[in-house]
Amino acid sequence: MADNTLLEVKNLKMHFPIEDGAIFKKQVGAIRAIDGIDFHIEKGETLGLVGESGCGKSTTARCIAQLHKPTGGEVLFNGVDLCGASEHDLLQARKGIQMVFQDPYASLNPRMTAGNIIAEPMIIYRQRRMLEISKKEISNRVEDLMEKVGLNRHFKNRYPHEFSGGQRQRIGVARALALNPKLILADEPVSALDVSIQSQILNLLGDLQKEFDLTFLFIAHDLAVIQHISTRVAVMYLGKIVEIAKAEELYKKPLHPYTEALMSAVPIPDPDVERNRKRIILTGDVPSPDKERFGCYFYDRCPKKMEYCKTNIPQLKTIDGKHQVACFLHGK
Amino acid sequence: MSDVILKVDDLRTYFNTDDGIVKAVDGVSFDLKKGEMLGIVGESGSGKSVTNLSLMKLIPSPPGKIMSGTAMLDGEDIFKMNDSEIRKLRGNRIGMIFQDPMTSLNPFLRISTQMIETIVLHQGKDKDAARERAVEMLEMVGIPNPEARINDYPHQFSGGMRQRVMIAMALSCDPEILIADEPTSALDVTIQAQIIEVMQALCRKLNTAVIMITHDLGVVAGICDTVCVMYAGRIVEKGSNDEIFKDPKHPYTQGLIKSVPRLDQPTKERLYSIEGQPPNVIDLPECCPFHPRCEKAMDKCKNTYPPLKVFGDGREVRCWLYEEEK
Numbered sequence: 001m002a003d004n005t006l007l008e009v010k011n012l013k014m015h016f017p018i019e020d021g022a023i024f025k026k027q028v029g030a031i032r033a034i035d036g037i038d039f040h041i042e043k044g045e046t047l048g049l050v051g052e053s054g055c056g057k058s059t060t061a062r063c064i065a066q067l068h069k070p071t072g073g074e075v076l077f078n079g080v081d082l083c084g085a086s087e088h089d090l091l092q093a094r095k096g097i098q099m100v101f102q103d104p105y106a107s108l109n110p111r112m113t114a115g116n117i118i119a120e121p122m123i124i125y126r127q128r129r130m131l132e133i134s135k136k137e138i139s140n141r142v143e144d145l146m147e148k149v150g151l152n153r154h155f156k157n158r159y160p161h162e163f164s165g166g167q168r169q170r171i172g173v174a175r176a177l178a179l180n181p182k183l184i185l186a187d188e189p190v191s192a193l194d195v196s197i198q199s200q201i202l203n204l205l206g207d208l209q210k211e212f213d214l215t216f217l218f219i220a221h222d223l224a225v226i227q228h229i230s231t232r233v234a235v236m237y238l239g240k241i242v243e244i245a246k247a248e249e250l251y252k253k254p255l256h257p258y259t260e261a262l263m264s265a266v267p268i269p270d271p272d273v274e275r276n277r278k279r280i281i282l283t284g285d286v287p288s289p290d291k292e293r294f295g296c297y298f299y300d301r302c303p304k305k306m307e308y309c310k311t312n313i314p315q316l317k318t319i320d321g322k323h324q325v326a327c328f329l330h331g332k
Numbered sequence: 333m334s335d336v337i338l339k340v341d342d343l344r345t346y347f348n349t350d351d352g353i354v355k356a357v358d359g360v361s362f363d364l365k366k367g368e369m370l371g372i373v374g375e376s377g378s379g380k381s382v383t384n385l386s387l388m389k390l391i392p393s394p395p396g397k398i399m400s401g402t403a404m405l406d407g408e409d410i411f412k413m414n415d416s417e418i419r420k421l422r423g424n425r426i427g428m429i430f431q432d433p434m435t436s437l438n439p440f441l442r443i444s445t446q447m448i449e450t451i452v453l454h455q456g457k458d459k460d461a462a463r464e465r466a467v468e469m470l471e472m473v474g475i476p477n478p479e480a481r482i483n484d485y486p487h488q489f490s491g492g493m494r495q496r497v498m499i500a501m502a503l504s505c506d507p508e509i510l511i512a513d514e515p516t517s518a519l520d521v522t523i524q525a526q527i528i529e530v531m532q533a534l535c536r537k538l539n540t541a542v543i544m545i546t547h548d549l550g551v552v553a554g555i556c557d558t559v560c561v562m563y564a565g566r567i568v569e570k571g572s573n574d575e576i577f578k579d580p581k582h583p584y585t586q587g588l589i590k591s592v593p594r595l596d597q598p599t600k601e602r603l604y605s606i607e608g609q610p611p612n613v614i615d616l617p618e619c620c621p622f623h624p625r626c627e628k629a630m631d632k633c634k635n636t637y638p639p640l641k642v643f644g645d646g647r648e649v650r651c652w653l654y655e656e657e658k
Contacts, residue, residue: 052520164609165376194375195547199591199605206602221520228593228603251598265525266595267550271573273596274554281529282522285490 006183006215007064008040012073014059018290032289033059035239035297036073038316041183046209046216048230048247050223050262052286056239057219061185064217065097066090077183095125098176102188104168108160114171115156118142121178131179145174148211149204166197173204183215190225202229223266227251235259238297239289241316245323255325257304296328304329337508337541338364338387343401345379345386348394352614356382358565360401364509367539369532371556371573373546373588375610379565380545384511388426389418405508424454427502427540431514433494437486443470444482447501454505469500473530492523499531503538510535513545528555549592553577558646561585564611564621571647581649583626620652628653 015030034056041047049057063070066082075082077093085093098121101107108117122138125131133141143153149170160168169189176184186205190198202225208214220226226233227247234244235256243256254260261280268274282301296302296309309328316324317331325331345357357379364370372380385391386398387410403410410421422428430436438446444466451462463482470478473496486494495515502510515531516524532555535542546552552559552573559576561569561584569582580586590604608625620626623633632652641654 052522166609194610195549195588196375196591196606197609199593199603200607202593203602203605223521224593224595227595227598228600248598251595261522263595265521267524267528267548267554268594268596269549269553269577269589269592270594270596271553271577274550279525279529281525283526285492285523286520 004042005040006043006078007217008074008076009060009064010038010074010076012037012060012063012075013071014056014063014068015071029290032239032292034063034070035289037236037239037241039234039241039244041215041217043182043215044209044213045231046218046229048226048233049217049219049236050221050226050233051236052221054238054286054289055236056289057221057236058187060236061099061187061217061219065094065099065185091128092130095130095179096182098179098181098184100169100172100176100184100186100189103192104165104172105160105192107172108168110160113157113159114146114151114163115139115142117160117171118145118174118178121175125179141178142174145177148177148208149174150200164197165193166200169193169197169201170204173201173208177208177212180212181214183217185217185219187219188221189218191220191222198225205229223263235262238286238293240297240326242298242327243323243325244316245325249323253323255319255323255330256298256327257302257329258298261303335366336363337366337405339402339404340364340383340387341402341404343383343386343403344399345382345391345396346399347396349614355565355613355616356396357386358613360562360565360567362560362567362570364541364543366508367536367541368558369535369542369544369556371544371546371552371559372562373549373552373559374562375547377610377613378562379613380562381513383562384428384513384543384545387511388422388428389413420454423450423502423507424505425507426509426511427505427507429495429498429502429510429512429515432518433491433498434486436498437494439486442483442485443489443497447482447497447504450501451504465504466500469504470497472534473497473500474526475500491519492526495519495523495527496530499527499534503534503540506538507540510540510542511545512542514547515544516551517546517548524551531555549577549589561588564613564616566621566650567648568622568650569648571643572645575645575647581647581654582622582651583628583653584622587625587627620650 012034013036014034015032017027018029019025020028051057062068064075070083080093082090082093119138119142122133126133146153151170190201218229230247233247233250234241237258243259254263261282264280284301287300295311296314299305299309314326314328316326318324319331341361343357343360347354347356360383374380387403398411447466448459448462451457451465467478467482470482475481475496516527544556556573559573560567563584569585580589587606591606593603606625611621618637619635620633620638623629630652638650638652641649
């Protein structure tokens, strides 16, 4: 199993400082966006990461790509720790990690043509002398990539505003594929799209994964989308991973009370099912991650909380095989 | 028939742009009964929001213009009202909730100021009575400690709480109709479940009719009585909630329902997807706007817009598939 691991994240922490003081800035606290998470991604699989807004999903992706320098922990990509790597090693490794962003309107430069956007990663790595490719080859590859993601190659010279939302997301996917990456960090790639377009992009990502043997970290807040695309699923809450399991297993038998509540809150497009469902409605909102916690992070909203949870932090424990959960109700 | 409170007939709202006339809403008709929950589903640009902004006469004009149509509210046509009559209607007889609760509340004013203003203006109560009413409403939507919270500013509330304040405000004058434009789209699922529960319970209690605009089929399935599916400015299918989901007739509705991954029916196969893009509604030729994406398209679809086929029980479809006999 160890040989098959592409990415391993160990005790990753990302605390954003809160500063105060008019002239002399001093740190008065920290937003604990990620507060010690561990997981790994195997080659060829899709790890789905779900959670509500503010739970640290996007920060996790950004820390893996080293767009934020994590406060602590390790990110091992192919065995190399990216957090402590030299700049050259990091650039080399990053060739294998690419991102697809949520908002196809904001993530494409409006002044560049679609062709230039897709070519840019190759041009940059060529300038760094880390990629041997001629200008002609780049241009051919851009056209190939456009066809691969279902765009007409004649649209190369068009600007982003001339494309619809779904087509723009295809440009984003083509750009991510340009450097032949191993791992794609997809940060809510379908959330901004309409239902009929969403299924097109999900199918495209599935096809590309098979064709190029890609590994995905797929972030979404939509549980049904995650279930469809993922091999394994990790559920995050307030900067912690509360549960990781095989997709089928997690959806069949969620162990953590938060996962249970999350699943029961998802509306299902079928009136019969909706009428007969039992909903667990959580009270309150997600608390702010700005203070250190000494008990279970979910304590305030948990319908099954116990006195013990208030003062002890549950660790991720493995229960029957590969199902990991961080809750005192399980695996005593 | 007497329990129909709002009857919209052949509403057309067009926008004049440099590229041509955008027919955002092009002949929409529906009835809203007392206490009914009507869902309007469709993709972005299908005209759901414009339909409802038209009903409140909130379309910026120019460039927008309500070209034709009537909206009868208790025998009075909303579109024929003058500005002062409309002002009496908005917030009083028709309440509205918008998608983003942060931008629809005034950040400079306390919640109390904003709520009391509405109540004093429309109900003619004095300030103290209005305040009492506002506190009562906040309590009904489940805001803890409403006597104190009413003096807070909008930024002191979380997203879900702000949406509750919006609901309280919209319902504070006992409107007959509540228009909810994507009320939960900006919220997380657990908060969405809370808000929907509050809205549903409160509207049933006050017997308020609701027009719920959303792109989320799951939300519609959960709470609506009747569903209208919109595509390119027109209602392509209408029917009761059960019928629409169990037996969708229009190929677009069928595709829409099939293309959503379902939590209770996982599949690892490819998702069904409707190919292509929604059409540009500028200068649409006289044809079924869905035909380029339709699997069942026929020659007829390319030349003429399908007429309305009525099946009874409020079931209506606009598709040539059901017009064979002629």
